[in-house]
Amino acid sequence: MTSPQILGAPPVTRERITALMSRLTGDEKHTVAATSTLDVLQVLYGRILRVSPAAADDPDRDRFYLSKGHGPMAFYAVLAAHGFFPEDVLDTFTDFDSPLGLHPDRLLVPGVEISSGSLGHGLPLAVGAAHALRIRRSPARVIVLVGDAELDEGSCTEAIEYAGGIGLDALTLVVVDNASSSYAVRGRIEQRLRAHGWDALRVDGRDHARLEEALSRRVPGRPNAVIAQVEDKAEAAR
């Protein structure tokens, strides 16, 4: 489902998002590290999530939990582009009295569902959110985004085993995989998830059509995961 466009607002294109990111960083060009989550976020907010500034408190809105809080520029840009806060707020990035810091704070930024920074917190929070949606008989889903190295955290293992074990199907995990984990082996993330009962797909993290297809997928009785493969961190640094 598509989130409603604001009347008169320009379409949220990749060019528009990167232009807004420039207001945060002052850079005209963005590194692949800075844009690792950009395409996933653009597809989520443009084509998948049923969220909008007008329905920010709707109990049946979809939840998006950005667990990988570092490098939030693309996230802030996407939220501003979708009208969650005025674009000129982007110019205050990391100022003392700015709502926008290097890790997002849900109490400061409209549209941010969880405060993040310390890794490994978003997935357990999303498990609780999925339980709450089930208790409330809500049709909404919760999508949580982590980095591949964030899955090193034991708290993620706890959540992966449990969510798969009880079949928490309101939960979707997006792993933005730039092979940054020290002991990364390509393909092991989805193997690990499937071993614990998850549906898991690896797709090109820059391909909007494939991302939309994978993120739209729901499997009754099972949580699902989308591993969005982007440029390797080591390659990108070269």
Add this chain to the structure above:
Amino acid sequence: MSSTATAPAALSPRARFGRTATDLLAEREDLAVVIAEISAQHLEDAARAHPERVINVGIREQLLVGTGAGLALNGIRPLIHTFAPFLVERAFEQITLDLAHQGVGGVLVGSGGSFDMSGEGRTHQGPADVALAATVPGMVIHAPATSDEVEATLRAAAADTGLHYVRVSDRAQRTQIPADGAMHVLRTGSAERGSARRPPLTLIALGTVRDAALEAARALDATLLSSTTALPLDGAALRAHAGAEVVVIEPWLAGTSLAAVAAELDDAPRRFLGIGTSRTELRRYGTPAQHEVAHGLDAAGLVRRIREWSRPTDSPHR
């Protein structure tokens, strides 16, 4: 249901937690209990009646608190429970970040106290729980000392929207007070020992040391105050009743509440003594009563320690 056959007063404080949680689940549809295997035996009826609202995450304490916080973020009031050290120590970052930093509340219920499970050894003992919980912004800390106080405390904490830590210890006391956050006067020291310049000793008992503190207060002719709430403290009552010598007795790390008590009593010069469990690891098994004696938390130990410390002369500076 099997639990209803038992009179509430006969239930241990921990079993009463299970019974109260079961009742609250029946009374409120927006409340859930999250556990990590521990105390599942006290929640079997509840799990049958409300399978979606009794959430057992297995032996996963980070997930326990994170799940509770995720519920709270989405309008479900969570009761989050396991043994005190597993809850407050192992999942401490989840308490600070998933609950306090996100700006959501919940009721953390830690059972076992400092040495309910004396025979299990150090790993199952939580003497630092109150000290750690006190560092979390906005945390209200309760230490009910009877089964009835446990129920009243849990009901009030569940009805609130804030962040609460409820310390449930099975060292139930005979002396009961209202679980209302107020500091109650259990005994007033007589003026025979005290005088205008040196009023009676003031003992403040927090948690499951109330009976021993009352016995000690009688032996010392001291005033005894007690509250089921360890933080925030009832400062008005403290200022109204405290003398020049103030002893804080708590069955967790010695000195935990001293700074908070002293901050409330900054209206006059006073001497303070903190009595609690020792920072030195005991490395003993045995019974909880033996641990109380070893830490000087029995009546005789309290009297001995306070007599050593007190300066029962009219001169504040010897």
